[in-house]
Every structure is written in C-alpha cells, then in structure tokens.
Amino acid sequence: MRKPTILDVAREARVSKTLVSFALNDRPGVSHETRDRILEVASRIGYSRSVSARSLSTNRSYAVGLVMARDPQVIAADPFFPSFIAGVERVLSERGLVLVLSFVESVEAEAASYRTLAADRRVDGVLVTDLREDDPRPALLTDLGLPAVTLGRVAGSVAPAVVMDDTDGITQAVAHLVEAGHRDIAHVAGPTHLLHGARRRAAFVAACKAAGISGDRVVETDFSAGRGAEATEHLLDASVPPTAIVFANDPMAIAGMGIAHSRGLRLPDDLSVTGFDDSDIAAHVFPALTSARTRPARWGEAAAGALLDLIENGSAPDVDLEPAGLVVRKSTAPPRP
Amino acid sequence: MRKPTILDVAREARVSKTLVSFALNDRPGVSHETRDRILEVASRIGYSRSVSARSLSTNRSYAVGLVMARDPQVIAADPFFPSFIAGVERVLSERGLVLVLSFVESVEAEAASYRTLAADRRVDGVLVTDLREDDPRPALLTDLGLPAVTLGRVAGSVAPAVVMDDTDGITQAVAHLVEAGHRDIAHVAGPTHLLHGARRRAAFVAACKAAGISGDRVVETDFSAGRGAEATEHLLDASVPPTAIVFANDPMAIAGMGIAHSRGLRLPDDLSVTGFDDSDIAAHVFPALTSARTRPARWGEAAAGALLDLIENGSAPDVDLEPAGLVVRKSTAPPRP
DNA sequence: TCACCAGCCTAAACCGGTTTAGAGGAAACT
DNA sequence: AGTTTCCTCTAAACCGGTTTAGGCTGGTGA
Numbered sequence: 111m112r113k114p115t116i117l118d119v120a121r122e123a124r125v126s127k128t129l130v131s132f133a134l135n136d137r138p139g140v141s142h143e144t145r146d147r148i149l150e151v152a153s154r155i156g157y158s159r160s161v162s163a164r165s166l167s168t169n170r171s172y173a174v175g176l177v178m179a180r181d182p183q184v185i186a187a188d189p190f191f192p193s194f195i196a197g198v199e200r201v202l203s204e205r206g207l208v209l210v211l212s213f214v215e216s217v218e219a220e221a222a223s224y225r226t227l228a229a230d231r232r233v234d235g236v237l238v239t240d241l242r243e244d245d246p247r248p249a250l251l252t253d254l255g256l257p258a259v260t261l262g263r264v265a266g267s268v269a270p271a272v273v274m275d276d277t278d279g280i281t282q283a284v285a286h287l288v289e290a291g292h293r294d295i296a297h298v299a300g301p302t303h304l305l306h307g308a309r310r311r312a313a314f315v316a317a318c319k320a321a322g323i324s325g326d327r328v329v330e331t332d333f334s335a336g337r338g339a340e341a342t343e344h345l346l347d348a349s350v351p352p353t354a355i356v357f358a359n360d361p362m363a364i365a366g367m368g369i370a371h372s373r374g375l376r377l378p379d380d381l382s383v384t385g386f387d388d389s390d391i392a393a394h395v396f397p398a399l400t401s402a403r404t405r406p407a408r409w410g411e412a413a414a415g416a417l418l419d420l421i422e423n424g425s426a427p428d429v430d431l432e433p434a435g436l437v438v439r440k441s442t443a444p445p446r447p
Numbered sequence: 448m449r450k451p452t453i454l455d456v457a458r459e460a461r462v463s464k465t466l467v468s469f470a471l472n473d474r475p476g477v478s479h480e481t482r483d484r485i486l487e488v489a490s491r492i493g494y495s496r497s498v499s500a501r502s503l504s505t506n507r508s509y510a511v512g513l514v515m516a517r518d519p520q521v522i523a524a525d526p527f528f529p530s531f532i533a534g535v536e537r538v539l540s541e542r543g544l545v546l547v548l549s550f551v552e553s554v555e556a557e558a559a560s561y562r563t564l565a566a567d568r569r570v571d572g573v574l575v576t577d578l579r580e581d582d583p584r585p586a587l588l589t590d591l592g593l594p595a596v597t598l599g600r601v602a603g604s605v606a607p608a609v610v611m612d613d614t615d616g617i618t619q620a621v622a623h624l625v626e627a628g629h630r631d632i633a634h635v636a637g638p639t640h641l642l643h644g645a646r647r648r649a650a651f652v653a654a655c656k657a658a659g660i661s662g663d664r665v666v667e668t669d670f671s672a673g674r675g676a677e678a679t680e681h682l683l684d685a686s687v688p689p690t691a692i693v694f695a696n697d698p699m700a701i702a703g704m705g706i707a708h709s710r711g712l713r714l715p716d717d718l719s720v721t722g723f724d725d726s727d728i729a730a731h732v733f734p735a736l737t738s739a740r741t742r743p744a745r746w747g748e749a750a751a752g753a754l755l756d757l758i759e760n761g762s763a764p765d766v767d768l769e770p771a772g773l774v775v776r777k778s779t780a781p782p783r784p
Numbered sequence: 785t786c787a788c789c790a791g792c793c794t795a796a797a798c799c800g801g802t803t804t805a806g807a808g809g810a811a812a813c814t
Numbered sequence: 815a816g817t818t819t820c821c822t823c824t825a826a827a828c829c830g831g832t833t834t835a836g837g838c839t840g841g842t843g844a
Contacts, residue, residue, distance in 0.1 A: 113566075115829090115830055115831085116831060127794090127832095128796095129792085130831095131831070139793075141793090158566045162499050162503045162830080163831035164830080165831090166831070166832090167831050167832040168799090168832065171498075171499065199548075203560070203563075208547050209548050211532065213536045229450075230496075231499065336731065339731045361727070361731075364728060365731035368735070369733075370733075372734070390671065391701060394698075394702035396709050454801095462824085463823070463824045464801080466823060466824075468802060472802085476823075499800080499801090502829095503802090504802040504803080
C-alpha cells in the first residue's frame with residue numbers, strides 16, 4: 111500500500127491540498143472545524159509529511175550536524191560524547207529533527223565535511239565542539255551560511271555559545287588539595303590548542319597562585335591515556351616529585367594511577383590524584399577517583415535548544431550553564447608528613 | 448549568490464537538464480565529449496546536486512540510521528561505538544551518504560524511533576546493534592520496509608548479518624588462564640538477553656568444559672562498571688574465591704580490579720583478570736589488563752558496506768570477520784601455589 | 785444601494801532533481 | 815531506395831510538499 115500523500119488527505123477531507131498544508135502548519139485562514147477534520151483524517155489514514163518534499167520547498171533539512179575531528183581512541187575514552195549526544199537528541203526528537211553525525215580523522219577532513227554538509231544542505235545548522243585556539247570554523251561556517259552554536263566561547267565568533275565553567279572544577283580540586291596540606295601540585299594538561307585544555311590549565315595556574323604555591327609544574331598531553339601515563343612518569347621522575355597531580359580528564363588520571371601503582375607508590379598517601387569528567391568508571395577504580403563533574407547531557411540539551419532558536423529566529427542568546435562541581439572520593443588525602 | 452541548479456549547468460553547457468542528469472548519474476546515452484563538457488561546467492560553476500530534490504524523485508534519503516537504546520553511562524564506558532561509528536562513516540562518506548544517529552532511553556522509544564525514521568523516509572536503511580534474544584527489531588524493520596544489517600546473527604531474521612566471533616577471545620582467555628595453572632575461574636557476564644552477552648557466557652562455559660574444569664561460576668550483570676564491581680565482591684566473598692576472573696568487558700574488569708585492590712589482594716598473583724574489547728585504557732591500568740581485542744572500526748566498515756549493498760542491490764551476503772585475538776598483558780599470571 | 789473588508793478557501797506556480805516517451809540523424813542492413 | 819537500428823539528445827511529466835495570488839461569501843459602514 112502506497113504511503114499516503116497530502117493529496118490523499120485533501121481528497122478524503124474534501125478540501126484543497128493547500129488547506130491541508132495550512133492546517134498542518136498551524137497557519138491562520140482555516141476554520142476551526144475544518145482544521146479539526148483535516149487533522150482527524152490525517153491521523154486516521156496514517157499520513158505523515160514527506161521530509162524530502164518539505165525540504166525541497168522550504169529549503170530546510172530538519173536535521174542538525176555534529177562533526178568531530180578526533181582520534182576514535184580518544185573519543186572512545188571520553189565519557190562526554192554519548193551523554194552529550196543523548197541530551198542533544200532529546201531536544202531534537204521532540205521537534206522532529208534528527209542528528210547527523212560525522213567523525214573525521216583530520217582537521218582538513220573536518221572542513222571538507224562541513225563544506226559538503228552545507229553544499230548538500232544536509233543540515234540546518236551545526237554544533238561545534240572541541241574549540242581550538244584561533245579556530246577557523248566559526249569563520250568557515252558563517253562563510254558557508256551554516257548556523258552554528260559553539261560549546262564554549264571563542265574570540266571573534268558571532269555564533270551563540272553554550273558555556274560551562276569547567277574552570278571551577280579545577281579550582282576546587284586545587285583548593286581541596288591545598289586544604290589537605292599539599293604544596294607541591296602538578297597538572298597534566300590537555301593540549302593547549304584546545305580551548306578547554308588551555309582553560310583548565312589556566313585555571314590550575316590561577317588557583318595555585320591564589321593559594322600562594324607554584325603552578326609551573328604542568329605537562330601538556332593530548333588527553334589520551336598513553337600520554338597521561340608518560341606525563342606521570344615524567345613528573346614522578348623529578349628529584350622532588352609532586353605530592354598531588356591534577357589531571358585534565360579521567361582516562362589520564364586512571365593511567366597516571368596505574369603508573370604510580372606500578373612504581374610501588376601507595377595511593378592516596380604517596381600521591382593524590384584528581385580527574386575531570388567524573389566518568390562512570392571513576393567511582394570504581396582503586397582508589398576511587400576524585401573528579402570534577404560535568405553535565406554533558408545538560409550541555410547537549412542547551413546547545414541543541416540554542417541551535418534550534420538560532421535556526422528558527424535567526425538569533426539566540428549565549429547560555430551559561432552551572433559550573434561543574436568536584437566529587438571527592440578516595441584518591442585524595444593529606445600528603446605524607 | 449544563488450546556489451547553482453541543474454538548469455544553470457544545462458544552460459551553460461547548452462544541453463537539456465535531462466542530459467545533465469544523465470551525465471551526473473553515469474547513465475549511457477551521453478556522448479563522451481558532451482559528458483566531459485557537462486562535468487567541466489558543473490565543477491567550474493560549483494554545482495552540487497540538491498539532496499532533497501534528489502530524494503524527492505528517487506525516494507531515497509542517502510542516509511543510514513543507527514538507533515541505540517542504552518543508558519548513556521554504559522555507552523560512555525564502551526569503547527566500541529566511537530570506533531565503530533568512525534568505520535561506518537568512512538564507508539558512507541566515500542559514497543556521499545550520511546549517518547543519522549539516535550540515542551534513546553528505552554526499548555519503546557527505540558521502536559518509535561525506527562517508526563519515525565521509516566515514516567519520514569529519513570534513512571535508506573539501518574544498522575542494528577546490541578541484538579537481543581527474541582529481538583523484535585528484525586521483524587519490525589521488515590514490516591516497516593527498512594533495509595537492515597544486524598551486528599551478529601539473530602534467529603529468524605532475513606537481514607544480512609555482520610559477525611565477529613567474539614567467542615574466540617573468551618576461549619583464548621580461558622585457555623590462557625588454564626595453561627597458567629588456574630582451575631578456579633569465574634566469569635562476570637553481560638546480560639543474557641543481549642546476544643553478545645549470552646554468547647560470551649556460553650563460550651566461557653564451553654571453554655571451561657573443554658579444559659575439564661567447572662564453568663558454573665558465572666555472575667550476570669548489565670555491562671556497567673558498578674555492576675561489575677558488585678559481581679566481583681560477590682565472587683571474592685565466596686568461601687573459596689576464584690583465582691581468576693574473566694570479565695565480559697573492560698570497564699567491568701577495571702572495576703573488578705578496583706575491588707580486588709581495595710581488599711588488599713595483589714594482582715595478578717592473588718587474582719588474575721581478563722577484560723574484553725582492549726580499550727585504550729586497558730594498557731594503562733595497573734596491572735596492565737589482558738583483554739580480547741575487537742576491531743570495531745572494521746565492523747563498522749563491513750556493516751556499512753553490507754548495508755549499502757543491500758540498499759542498492761536488494762540483497763547482501765553475510766560477512767564473517769576475523770575473530771578477536773587475546774592481548775596478553777600483566778593482569779594474568781599463575782595462581783599462588 | 786454600493787464599496788469594502790474579513791474570513792475561508794482554491795488553482796497554479798514553484799522547489800530541483802529523475803524518468804519516460806519519443807524525436808532526429810546517421811549508419812547499417814536488405 | 816527503403817527500412818531498421820543505434821546513438822544522442824530533449825520536452826514534459828512527476829515526486830510531495832509550500833507559497834502566492836486571487837476568488838467567493840457574507841457582513842459592515844457610508
């Protein structure tokens with residue numbers, strides 16, 4: 111049996127297809143009873159609008175895009191995305207939109223991906239994550255005429271931003287450690303060219319300065335467990351190793367704990383460790399990991415909401431989300447005297 | 448400046464739009480030189496076909512769908528999906544298709560998601576993962592007329608299956624442990640209603656039987672780290688605790704190691720542990736985790752390839768991928784005498 | 785009484801492709 | 815020479831919606 115079209119509805123309701131279209135789109139100029147009759151017929155015969163026909167005439171695709179340029183291994187270890195996507199989805203599906211996902215391997219492929227999404231009008235807008243320093247994407251996207259919402263604020267971008275202050279989690283972590291008596295705290299940072307990497311690092315330095323201790327023991331990595339392990343080795347090899355390490359994400363913290371264990375250190379007494387993201391597994395490693403909580407699903411909802419506003423109204427305000435808090439577990443303790 | 452249409456190309460190349468369409472679709476009946484001229488003009492003026500117009504007339508969407516019904520927390524911990532999706536993407540983007548992703552919270556929402564994808568003709572086919580016992584989806588999908596490829600073979604399904612024998616990884620793990628001298632091996636399984644959970648469990652039992660030891664120490668979980676930890680507690684509480692535990696995935700293995708550590712056990716001497724998936728972090732925990740390797744990206748490529756074949760040719764053969772191998776690290780050793 | 789307007793509705797154009805039916809010319813066959 | 819066939823090409827219909835322009839009716843104000 112053929113899928114019913116707008117003409118089937120029109121015929122059955124004894125009106126023109128124009129009127130059916132008006133009724134379905136809640137436009138004025140349809141009498142109340144006619145509208146009800148049309149909607150009744152539509153649902154009775156199981157009619158649903160063809161997205162492609164609609165797309166063709168409205169020049170919209172009723173989809174939004176998410177392009178990610180990252181090593182799958184690193185994404186895999188990142189608890190952020192699945193929850194983030196779930197949040198995005200929740201908002202989109204409510205409004206009949208759909209999420210188009212693209213994983214690419216390189217920054218060039220990323221730009222190419224945006225270009226084809228735009229050229230094919232596959233999406234009405236995109237969500238931009240993993241903001242970089244001097245990120246070319248906001249400019250590219252305005253160039254392409256693709257509405258965009260960025261996760262985090264980026265200089266010179268006109269796109270609305272959805273921001274969660276992850277600074278706060280790092281600040282709390284340092285304060286927590288200082289309060290426990292640590293004076294020698296190191297930071298294993300993400301790459302500086304990523305905005306959230308740089309931001310967390312800056313927060314670390316600032317928090318150290320505020321506490322009157324040195325904040326210059328920072329090792330930069332790429333957020334991967336492997337590099338986190340290497341960084342930890344390096345720090346522990348110092349003549350005076352730190353008594354605490356603040357890691358910029360959980361996988362690195364867990365890998366760092368692995369290194370410490372393998373050197374025979376006792377955690378948390380010989381070394382305190384904090385993570386970032388509060389992933390599911392953080393509570394279950396030994397010792398249970400103190401970590402800064404983020405709310406990826408809420409980010410997703412906020413970002414999707416802002417993007418839909420932008421698409422429909424041409425503008426949307428920035429959104430500031432409540433800062434992540436620190437979840438204190440067993441991986442932090444006062445240093446040995 | 449307006450986006451060029453097929454008419455612009457036709458005008459510029461001094462042919463009809465029919466011929467442009469033929470040329471772009473590699474259909475016969477276009478002289479060689481005319482075809483070249485058309486393609487040259489198209490690329491010169493930056494023409495690309497409108498997906499929505501094409502969709503409308505061909506009744507295809509040039510997209511494939513992936514619907515997942517899982518707790519985002521559990522997905523987050525699962526290293527499988529990002530790599531899998533990256534593999535899928537690689538194949539799709541090559542052929543100009545796009546991936547539509549949907550995360551839902553419940554099984555009912557999952558069915559609803561498939562229904563709207565089908566009703567809206569959002570996708571030309573779907574990838575079905577996390578197969579369950581008596582899975583209703585193959586039937587639902589043939590009902591909806593949505594081509595589907597399943598990850599794993601399911602009874603009574605007509606959909607092509609892409610299969611990787613994860614049985615092998617478990618079998619190797621048990622053999623490896625037995626060879627080291629273990630006689631008392633337990634298994635922390637995924638949920639039995641998930642086919643891969645059940646399959647790994649059956650493989651465990653079979654491997655134990657083959658080695659002449661008991662395979663009845665199995666605790667079922669939901670694949671989450673938390674439940675993995677609980678299961679480990681339970682096993683270690685026994686009057687005669689196992690000397691080795693085979694976990695059905697890495698997060699549970701890591702959580703299990705956390706429990707063992709917190710009880711003061713020394714790994715691997717007091718307890719050997721194996722994981723499954725060989726996630727990025729497995730190599731960096733302490734002790735480094737012995738784990739069965741899977742090839743999610745290869746699954747993704749194979750599944751996407753099969754689905755495209757199915758969509759275009761109406762049929763596709765099942766694909767059998769090479770079995771996962773065991774990566775032996777430091778978390779397994781002979782039991783204490 | 786007539787002009788005007790508001791409310792409800794429809795015909796037809798339009799979005800940008802694909803596909804069908806068939807035209808025209810040259811080569812090949814009878 | 816006449817017919818057939820092949821090759822290249824085109825006009826027009828079609829996919830299923832949205833949107834524009836305007837028609838008809840009945841009520842209101844001058």
